[in-house]
Amino acid sequence: MSCTAHLLTSRTPGAVAVIQLVGECDAVVRALTGRSLPRPGRVALRDLAGIDSAVVTRVSDDSLLVMPHGGPRLITRILEALAQHGCPPIDEAPPPAVLYPEAEDEFEALMLAALAEAQSSAAIELLLRQPRLWRNWDRQKHPLHMLRERAVILQRLIHPPFVALVGPVNAGKSTLTNALAGRDTSLTSPLPGTTRDYVGVTLDLQGLTVNWIDTPGIGSTHDSLDEQAKELLRMTLPRADLIIWAAPPVAPFPPDEQELAAAGIDHADLLVISKCDLADPAEVEKICRSSPVPCLGCSALTGEGSAALCHAVAEKLVPVSVRRADSPWLFDERLVAAAEGGT
């Protein structure tokens, strides 16, 4: 059996990547590291051809885990080096039972595969409970169609959803994005029309990882850049799982249809009254009371409302009630076949 490499973790930046080598890989690893392999069950630190240091462990006779740092460029170089030594990367992962020989059964193997891919820390505890829930799946109580509906939402814990922050120019969208990210990812300025391209940043909102997109503001300037910005918005917004409209207290609230249409959207899921430090809290409250969708005041300068915003976004995307439900999570269609095979 030849040796193949499978990247178990995602290609987005992470602390550690996990590459599984399946097959007869001893010679490949020896050539790459210049050292012998650790004994089964042992863990060793090995230099990977000068590219990186990695933790290497043998999980069975024909399965090894190589765990380098998780930078996308490093991963590409390591996969290239493995290919040069006769161990090509395979996109389609081998069956979970081969990938995870230590798993007790198919449910646990599928869970481990999902765990390696999951990008939200909130997924961890939930996934760990799944093998037990699937072994005891009561089809009457939790019919498959219900599990499918719930899975659409919970899948956002594995693949981060897109959140678009939209609103008039100068609303403070980029400042808010930077405040939530805890670093400067977006250019900000008192000049309207500062953001001319959409800026994406990965945010952890109370355990839910999202791809947050700070968009160019709507309005005032009518130059060609504004047209380009609008075109970018038109391309970006259909991908959004959640649209937040942010505008300062002086702006008309809630935004009317025309304003939303100018931004290329037909609705907003959440309203943010930005720069709420500039307004009387009673005024902010009054504006929000008239909102048809969840609404809150936020100040990127004082931090007021940030935690509430994170909570509101997480709740809209993956409600706590859905996370806490006692039904099994259909995170992989193969779970159904495994459950049927086991009965």
Ligand SMILES: Nc1nc2c(ncn2[C@@H]2O[C@H](COP(=O)(O)OP(=O)(O)OP(=O)(O)O)[C@@H](O)[C@H]2O)c(=O)[nH]1
């Ligand atoms: N008082 C106050 N000022 C803010 C706040 N947030 C942003 N600002 C200021 O508002 C101005 C515009 O901020 P930006 O974050 O660039 O606004 P934007 O919505 O990204 O603007 P465009 O990219 O032009 O659409 C800057 O001068 C910020 O310092 C806030 O919470 N309170």
Ligand SMILES: [Mg+2]
């Ligand atoms: Mg901006």
